[in-house]
Amino acid sequence: MMSEKLAETVAEIAATLSARADRGRVADYIPELAGVDPGQFGIAVADAGGHMATAGDAATPFSIQSVSKVFALTLALGKIGDSIWHRVGREPSGNAFNSITQLEYEKGIPRNPFINAGALVVSDVILSGHTPKVALGEVLRFLHFVADDETIFIDDKVARSEEATGFRNAALANYLRAFGNLKNPVEMVLGTYFHQCAIAMTCRQLAMAGRYLAFGGRHPTSGGGVVSSDRAKRINALMLTCGHYDGSGDFAFRVGIPAKSGVGGGILAVVPGKASIAVWSPGLDAQGNSVLGSDALEMLSRRMGWSVFGD
Template sequence: MKTPVPDYLDEVLDSLRDDTSGANADYIPELAEADPEPFGMALTTTLGRTYAAGDADTEFSIQSISKPFAYAAAIIDRGLDRVLDAVGVEPSGEAFNELSLEGGTHRPKNPMINAGAITTHSLLVGAEAGQGDRVDRAVTFFSRLAGRDLRVDERVCASELASAHRNLALAYMLRTYGILDGDVPSVVEGYTRQCSILVSVRDLSVMAATLATGGIQPVTGERIMDPATARHVMAVMAAAGMYDAAGDWLTRVGIPAKSGVAGGIVGVLPDRVGIGTFSPRLDSHGNSQRGRRAFERLSRDMGMHLFASDQGRLDAVDVSESPDTVTFALRGNVQLTAASELLDLMADSNGPADVVLDVTRVHSFSDLGRRMSLEGLRRLRLDGRRVAVRDPSGVLPDPDLGDGSYPDAL
C-alpha cells in the first residue's frame, strides 16, 4: 500500500499554486533574482518518518530560520544564564530589522530579530572564538540537526554582505551599549555566513523534529540538546518567531515557527512533528505568502494548533486482563495526565494477578511521569503482586522502584 500522506501534501500545494501575490526579498540581489515559482513542503514525525511534496529537495539559504537553531547552540555553548544576560525573550512587535532594545539593559528584545540574532551568533563557541570558529560551529551544528552535511552558499553570502549596512549599524549600536563584544564587521560577516547555509524543506522538517523530540535527532537517534533547551527555544519561537505577525500567526496557525526571507518557514509541534515549507514570494511581514497559507491549511486540516482542545478525551492507558495477568499499556508521551490515569487504574486493580506495565508504544517519559509510574509498580509489589515491565526500546529510564529493586523485564 502507498501511504496517502504525500498525496495530501501534493493536494495542499496544488490548491495554493495560483497564489502569486507577494514578492521576492529585494534588498539582497541574489534573492531578488531567484526563481519565485518553487514550492515545497515536508513533514517529519518524532519517530523519524519524513513525508515530502513539491520542490522538497530544492536548496535555498536558511536566512533567519537559522536564528532558533543558533540560539540553541549558544545556550549549549555558553549556558542559558549567559545568553539571557545578552538577549531577552520578549516579543518586539516590530519588524525583523528594527533596533528593538530593552530600556535599561539595552538587550535586544529577543533572539529572533536581527539585533538579537547577531548577538546570539557572537556568543557561539566561547569568548575567545573567531569568525571561523563561530561559522564552523553553526554549519556543524545545523548539519547534525539535519542529518547530512550542509554548506554555505558563497554567492548569497557575498550578495548579502554587499548590502549589510543596516546589520552593521545594529551591531555597532550593540557594541556601544556593551552588549556585543569583538570586531563588529567580523561578527556581522559570520552571522551573514550563518544565514547563507543551504537547506531544503526536508532538512528543515528534520531539524524542527529534533526540537519536537526534546533534542533527539529522530533519524540518527543522536541527542543533540537537552529537553530544557529545546523547550526554551520552542517557547521563544512561539512568542517571537514571526516578528510583528507573531500574534496573528499564533492565533491563526498555532504552531511555533520561524521564517526566512529566502522563502522558507519552519514549524514545530512538541512531541508530534517538524514542518518545513518553501516559496520565495513574501508578504508584507517578510514571511512566505504561500508558505503561510500552507501552514494555515495544515493547522486546520490536521488539528495541529498548539492550543486546540476540541479533540475530546484521548485515553492514554489501555488495560487488558487474563486469568493470571493484568497489563497496563501506556502510549505517547507519558506526563501527568497519563501517569495519573495509570495510577487510578492500578488502584482499581484487585486480586493476586501479576502486573505488566507495557511501554512499547511510549515515545518518552517526563521525569514526573516516570516517577509516578514506578511508584505505582512499587505499591503493587508491596501488596504482594509480581510486577514486570515490557520495554523493548528502553524508553523508561532506570526503572528502580525506589528501594534498589527492579521490576522483572519481559
C-alpha cells in the same frame, strides 16, 4: 510510516497553492535573493523515524536566512546556558526585525534572539573569541548532525551579497558594541552572521534538522540528546511568540504551532510529539514572512488538528 491522510493533505495543499496568483514579493533588498523565482513552493513533513511527506520543490536548496537563528540559539545556549538572557530578552518585538529605534529604547538589550539585533548577540556568543571560520564550522557541523546530511553548505554568493548591502545590520552591531553587548569585533560578528544566514538547505533537510525540537530535544535517529526537553520547550515557546517578527501574533492565531521564518521564504515549524515541517516559497508579505508558506502551514494545521491550542 507517514499516514495516508498526511501524505494526501500535503499533496492537496501543494496543488491548491500552485494555482495561487498572489505570492508576495521576494526579498529584493538582498541582490542574490532578488532573482529567485517566486513561482516555487516546497513542503516537507518529517516524523521521528525520518519518514517524509513531501510535495513541490522540496528538494530545491534555498537560503534559510533567519531560520538559522533557531540553530544558532541552540548552540549559544549550549555554550553559556541561561546567562544569555542577561544579554537578550524573550519578548515579542512588535516592530520590524531590523528596528534600530527599538534597540535604542531598550538600551542595547535586544527584545528577543530572533530579531536581527538579538541574533547578532547570539553570533557573538558563538564566536567566543574564535575566528568566524571556526564558528561557522561549528554551526555547519551541528546542522549536518541534526539533519543527518553533510551536504548542507553556505552559499558564498548570498553571503557576499548580504555583506555588500548589510548597512542596517552593521548599524545594529555597532550600536550593540557601544552598549557593551558585543564582546568580539563588530566586523567578525557581522561576518559570522551574514554567512550563517546564507546557509542553503532544502525543505527535506530543514524538516529533518528540526526534529530535535519536535521530539523532546532528542536526536530521533541516534536517540541521543541534542538539548534537554526543558530547553527544547523553551526554544519552541520563543518560536511561537517571536518567530515571525511583528507578524508573530497573527501567525500564532492563524496556525497555532511554533515556527521560525526567514526572508529567503523558508519556515521551520514544529508540532511537539508529532512532526517537524519545512515550507518554502520566496514571495514575502509586508512583515518578511512567506505568503504561501504561512498559508500552507495554516491549512496543514487545520486539516491535521495540529494546533498546540487544541484540535
